[in-house]
Structures are given as C-alpha cells and as structure tokens.
Amino acid sequence: MAQPEPELVTIHIMGKGYRVPKGLTIMKAMEYSGYRLIRGAGCRGGFCGACGTVYRTKGDWRLKVGLACQTVVEDGMYLTQIPFYPANKAVYDLAELKPGLATLLRLYPELPRCLGCNTCTRVCPQGIDVMDYMARAMRGDVAGVADRSFDCIMCGLCASRCPAEEVQYNVAILARRLYARYLAPPARHLAERVREIEEGRYDEELDRFVQMDPAELKKLYNARDIEA
Amino acid sequence: MYTANMLKSMARVEETRERRLQEKFPRLGPDEKDELLRRFHPDFREDTQRPVKVGPNAGDRMPHELVDLLEARSVVEPGAVDLDEPDYDVDVLVIGGGGAGAAAALTAHAHGADVLLVTKLRLGDANTMMAQGGIQAADKPNDSPVIHYLDVMGGGGFTNRPELVRALTADAPLVIRWLEELGCMFSKEADGTMMTIHGGGTSRKRMHFARDYTGAEIMRTLRDELLNRGINVVEFCAALELVLDDGGRCAGAVLQNLETGRLLVARARTTILATGGFGRIHVSGFPTSNHYGATADGLVMAYRAGARLVYLDATQFHPTGVAYPEQMLGQLVTEKVRGLGAQLVNAEGEQFVFPLETRDAVSAAIIRECFERGRGFVTETGQHGVWLDSPMIERIHGPGTVRAELPAMFRQYERFGIDMSSQPILIYPTLHYQNGGVEIDEFGRCPQVPGLYVAGEAAGGIHGRNRLMGNSLLDILVFGRRAGAHAAGEVSRIGLSRPTLDHVARFNREVEAAGLGRITAPILLPDYVRR
Numbered sequence: 001m002a003q004p005e006p007e008l009v010t011i012h013i014m015g016k017g018y019r020v021p022k023g024l025t026i027m028k029a030m031e032y033s034g035y036r037l038i039r040g041a042g043c044r045g046g047f048c049g050a051c052g053t054v055y056r057t058k059g060d061w062r063l064k065v066g067l068a069c070q071t072v073v074e075d076g077m078y079l080t081q082i083p084f085y086p087a088n089k090a091v092y093d094l095a096e097l098k099p100g101l102a103t104l105l106r107l108y109p110e111l112p113r114c115l116g117c118n119t120c121t122r123v124c125p126q127g128i129d130v131m132d133y134m135a136r137a138m139r140g141d142v143a144g145v146a147d148r149s150f151d152c153i154m155c156g157l158c159a160s161r162c163p164a165e166e167v168q169y170n171v172a173i174l175a176r177r178l179y180a181r182y183l184a185p186p187a188r189h190l191a192e193r194v195r196e197i198e199e200g201r202y203d204e205e206l207d208r209f210v211q212m213d214p215a216e217l218k219k220l221y222n223a224r225d226i227e228a
Numbered sequence: 229m230y231t232a233n234m235l236k237s238m239a240r241v242e243e244t245r246e247r248r249l250q251e252k253f254p255r256l257g258p259d260e261k262d263e264l265l266r267r268f269h270p271d272f273r274e275d276t277q278r279p280v281k282v283g284p285n286a287g288d289r290m291p292h293e294l295v296d297l298l299e300a301r302s303v304v305e306p307g308a309v310d311l312d313e314p315d316y317d318v319d320v321l322v323i324g325g326g327g328a329g330a331a332a333a334l335t336a337h338a339h340g341a342d343v344l345l346v347t348k349l350r351l352g353d354a355n356t357m358m359a360q361g362g363i364q365a366a367d368k369p370n371d372s373p374v375i376h377y378l379d380v381m382g383g384g385g386f387t388n389r390p391e392l393v394r395a396l397t398a399d400a401p402l403v404i405r406w407l408e409e410l411g412c413m414f415s416k417e418a419d420g421t422m423m424t425i426h427g428g429g430t431s432r433k434r435m436h437f438a439r440d441y442t443g444a445e446i447m448r449t450l451r452d453e454l455l456n457r458g459i460n461v462v463e464f465c466a467a468l469e470l471v472l473d474d475g476g477r478c479a480g481a482v483l484q485n486l487e488t489g490r491l492l493v494a495r496a497r498t499t500i501l502a503t504g505g506f507g508r509i510h511v512s513g514f515p516t517s518n519h520y521g522a523t524a525d526g527l528v529m530a531y532r533a534g535a536r537l538v539y540l541d542a543t544q545f546h547p548t549g550v551a552y553p554e555q556m557l558g559q560l561v562t563e564k565v566r567g568l569g570a571q572l573v574n575a576e577g578e579q580f581v582f583p584l585e586t587r588d589a590v591s592a593a594i595i596r597e598c599f600e601r602g603r604g605f606v607t608e609t610g611q612h613g614v615w616l617d618s619p620m621i622e623r624i625h626g627p628g629t630v631r632a633e634l635p636a637m638f639r640q641y642e643r644f645g646i647d648m649s650s651q652p653i654l655i656y657p658t659l660h661y662q663n664g665g666v667e668i669d670e671f672g673r674c675p676q677v678p679g680l681y682v683a684g685e686a687a688g689g690i691h692g693r694n695r696l697m698g699n700s701l702l703d704i705l706v707f708g709r710r711a712g713a714h715a716a717g718e719v720s721r722i723g724l725s726r727p728t729l730d731h732v733a734r735f736n737r738e739v740e741a742a743g744l745g746r747i748t749a750p751i752l753l754p755d756y757v758r759r
Contacts, residue, residue, distance in 0.1 A: 023554070035757065036753070037753075046639075047444055048357045070643055151639075180412055180414070207394075218382075222258060224431050
C-alpha cells in the first residue's frame, strides 16, 4: 500500500531549520533530521525522563519544556535538548533517618526558599501538582509528598525552571523512601514467609520438584487449582 | 483521537460489552495451545531464523537479526589496546545500569567489594524502568515458593533450568523484603498487606505492584541507593569486549566513553554482565516495547569469550503493544489492564481468547485473529490490531479505577486525545523480551568463562522458552543479588595473570574464514536516522 506523502512542518533544532512530517514526536523528528541520539533518548515511552527538552513555539515568547518522546512537533518550533542537569542530590543512609520535617530540612535546606510561583507544576510533563507536594514537604507531610509525587519520572524539568533552585524530584524520592520504610506498615505475611524460607521450610519440597520427572510435573501443573 | 472508522468498530465493542461482562471465554486446552503456537507464533515460522555459523553455538537456530551480530567482527582491534595500564582496577566490574546491574553492584558493595558500574546510557536507563505490571513473589498464606515454581515451569513449557527456577522462587520473598527495607513504595492495604493480583499463567494472586510504575519505582529506589552508597558509576561508558587473562579467566573489559570516543580498560577480578536484551534489533521487523539500549551487546561480548547461549530462538512478543496511535506504536500496554478485567475483542466485538493465557498464546491468538480469520481492525497506516476493552475495568471495579490503577497508561493515551477509561484501545503484539540468553548457574556464573557472571535479561534458562509476567523484575533482582554476592565472595581467592584479547582475535579469524564479518558488533545503539 503506497503511503500518502506526509504533510511537512519546519522545526529549528538548536537554531537550524529542518522539514519533518507533521505528527512526529520531537525525538522522532530529530532522528528524521539526521541526529543519532546518545544523550537525550531513553525508554522512548515517557517513563525514564532522559529526554527533557526546552522549546518555544511560533509567535510565543514563552519558553516551554517537555519530554522529546512525548511532545509532538509544531510548525515553527525552536528546540534544544537538556542533555544533563547538575542538580544537587543529598546523600544519606536511609536506616539512620527519621521521617519528618527535620530530615527534609537538614538534607534539603533550600526547601523553604520556595516562592510559590507554581512554575514547577506548570512544566511537569506528568501533570503532577509539584508545588502542592513541595508545600506538603515544607509542612513535614512525608506521606502526602510520597503519595502526590508518586508518578514522578525524575526528568528534572521542574528543577530546571525553578527560580528558588529547589530540587523537587529529589525531595520527592526522599519522601517516598521515608514513607515506604517508616510510615507504611510492614507486610507481616512477607516477614513470616521470609522467616520460613530462611528456616528452610520449603527446601525439601523444592528439591523434590527440581528432581521431578517432567511428565509428572506437567501432570501436577495441568491439575493445579487456580485462585479465583 | 480516533478516526471515524475506528469509532464505528468501537461501537460494536460497546454494544457487546454488557453481555461480555457475564461471558467467560474458555481457556485453551494443552493440545489446542500447542497447535496455536506452532501455526501462528513468529518463533515457529521458517523464514525468521537461521543457524549461526561460528562460535560456541554453531549450528543453533536464532533470529536472523541476532545471528548477524554473532557473525560480526569485533569493533575493537585487539592489538591496538594497551591492556597493561588499566584505567580502572577493581574487585567487581558491573556492566549495565538497569535493575540487574544495580542489584549486583549494591550487593557486591555490601559484601565489601570495590565495585565499578559502567553503563552506556544513564544509570537506570533500562527496560526495568519501563516494567509497569508487577513483580511476582509467593508471600501470601495461600501460596508458596513451590506453587510459584510449578507456575514458572508450566509457563516456560517445562524447558526452564530447574535449579534456576528454584533460586528464583525461593529468593522471591527475600527480594521483596529487601525492597521494602530500601523504601520501595509497594501498593499496600492499610494494615501493610501487599496488594497482589493475577498475571498471565499465575495460579495465585502473587503479582506485587507499585501502582503502575512498579519497575520505575524499583529502579529509582535502587539508583538512589547506589548514589547514597557512593558506588563508582560511570555513565555513557559502553563495554566493547570482555578481557580474559591468559588462563581464560574473565579479567575485565574494554570500555568506550561514548562522548569522547576514547577507549578505556577496566581490570576486574570478577565481571558481572547485566547488559539486558535484544528488543532494539527488531527481530522479524516487529515494533518493540524495549528501551533504546537493548541491542544485545552482552550476548555478543560473552559469545566471543566462549560463553554458550541458550533459548535464543524463543522470543517473547507481548500480546498488547500499542497499534494506534502511530506515535506510541510498539509501546507496552501493561498486562495489568487484562489483570483488572479488560477483555480482548475483535473488530466484530467478540472475544476470541481467554485474556490471561500465557503471553505466547495470547500473541499467537491475536495474529491468528488478524491474519487467518481477518477479524482484526486495520488502521489507515496499514497496522493490524484488535481491541482491548479497557472501559470494562470501570464497569467491574467502579468509575475512576483506570485513572487510579493505571495512571501511566491513562496519561500516555490522554496525550494523544484518547480516554482509555471510556474508549477501548487498539493493540497488536510487540517484541518484548529475550527469553533466552547466556547460560548461567544458580549463582549467575557462566560455566564456560570463569570469573564471568551474567544477570538479568542477558542471562538465559530461568524462564525456559517463555517468561511469565512479573518474573522478569524478579529475576533481575534475584540473580543480580546472587551474582553480586558470589562475585564479591570470590575476590580474595582470585589472582589474575596477563590480560589478553586473544579470544577476540581468534573469533575475528573464525568469522573471516567463514566468509562472514562484513559488519561489526556490538552496535551499542540502534540507528533510526533517516538516510
């Protein structure tokens, strides 16, 4: 089947103009234009945050940011990728932390500098209300930060645009780890099963299965009961 | 945004929905399933594979695209690298920065080893990050590692290496516990009970998840911990060849800084290969759900060093890859969508397969529905597909469930004007996973190359010819940890003699003698540049 000629638009990659088919993502448009990406490409599905991009659209003075693998090109778009961003990450031993405001402030003392400008929320490609979770962080609401920031892919676009130089995504992962380690109740059934395994409760039966004739194993498999 | 034709086909899906809510499509019988796979699964087609002519697996059939790489010359000129002045000299070298590599590095470091982790992209840029569905572990009272063992063996068609499955299922709860301690945010009930659901081929609800970012949550936690531990991580640094000492023991690797092009040498007492799979070589021309870096580099390097490969003729196609919109082609629609009750439906609005058969069977059934029975939907770009009736989830579990349980999926479709909570989505199988890989033992050791460990998707035998959902996030951590611990434990016993690349020179000669070697490998990254 002959493909119809695609409609082309003009984009400017780091100032140079290229004609690319309408509807492509920025990433595919760069490859179409001849770029073989090393930095700035990852999962290509909006999960990894490798492809943060700054752009401006025709007739608009505003700078926008987005993921190259998820943002569709527009005619007259000016763009450049952000290959790396030197944001701070606090180093800590999770086992020695307490889940609360004091910990957040000690590791990220810039936290109260937030101006409440909402830029982080506006630029988040995941649609997360970043400023809201930062407000929760400033109140020491670790569980709230963990919950509200959960979909963060750590692309760093929030930090790249923050006038207060906050590193929102690193505050968020600290809160999630604190929450999961200290505030969410531990799974008792899991601890119990780990104990059984360490005591060797299943060793004998597993050994028997490992030695079992495949035909016998197949019979057991086909007859196994399936939880509804 | 759906086209008018799509909306018309969708209307049929909507018409039959209420009836289908009551309908339970029968599971395939064992013979029926064999027949389906033989006739419709791409692995069994004559024209997709050929025997490799050189190396330890000479004569074994594998996909053309992989054989091309195994029959290639090295990108390294063996005589041109000075191995005697290494740039790094460490106990344990970990190659690969995904889940397996991160788990291996953390564990080796915890056992006191001096660890270097190199990765050709960023730390965490790997398929691990993209795994949405979940991770299996038998930690509920109605379950046990033995029942899990049986499910894994059955899912793999009883071709799995039993001792590897034993390790996988017995370590599974230990891995979940490790992650819980690291502050990995699993979805839990208010009392701390892990939420678990079914996946394809499971007999118990043992799929743990972290909303629908399970892999991402695990990967970002491990990455954070690696940075906290101060482990030396070098990004955009690819391995090109393994180095052996003149006794045939693995002694490190030749690396390349991908930004400057400069070659580097790492000397290491033990080496853990965690380079992932081969999705980005696009076996049989299929679109792929895989990460940009999944180019089989580890297979190529290990093969030249003498490692045997197993089950690389078995490729996993994930039954539900995106068929529309074009911008998302090949991306994964997590199995959790079916786990939550969405059915697979043809263009006439009828079910044609039980939604939670094993992945190979569901994929084959979709290919049959589209090509033999002609009851798929064909898009304007010629892409075939069937409907995945995601709005059923809201009917079964209540309004808002799709958004709450599948936020990542929901958001991806929303970007292109599709609301998957009220509209079904068009899917087709996508190249998802390399079932086989380098042969290993239960400690991740490569039997043919002392000092070399392999973990994660690069390793083979754990899943036999077919992996079940939720056992890959598990295997990367089980065998990453096992390899890391064992490698660190060996360090004090190992003395290395003269490092060489003689095996590479030998392999190049073998390739040349066979009239092959017109291309070079590893390729490191796919080439999507328009010529």
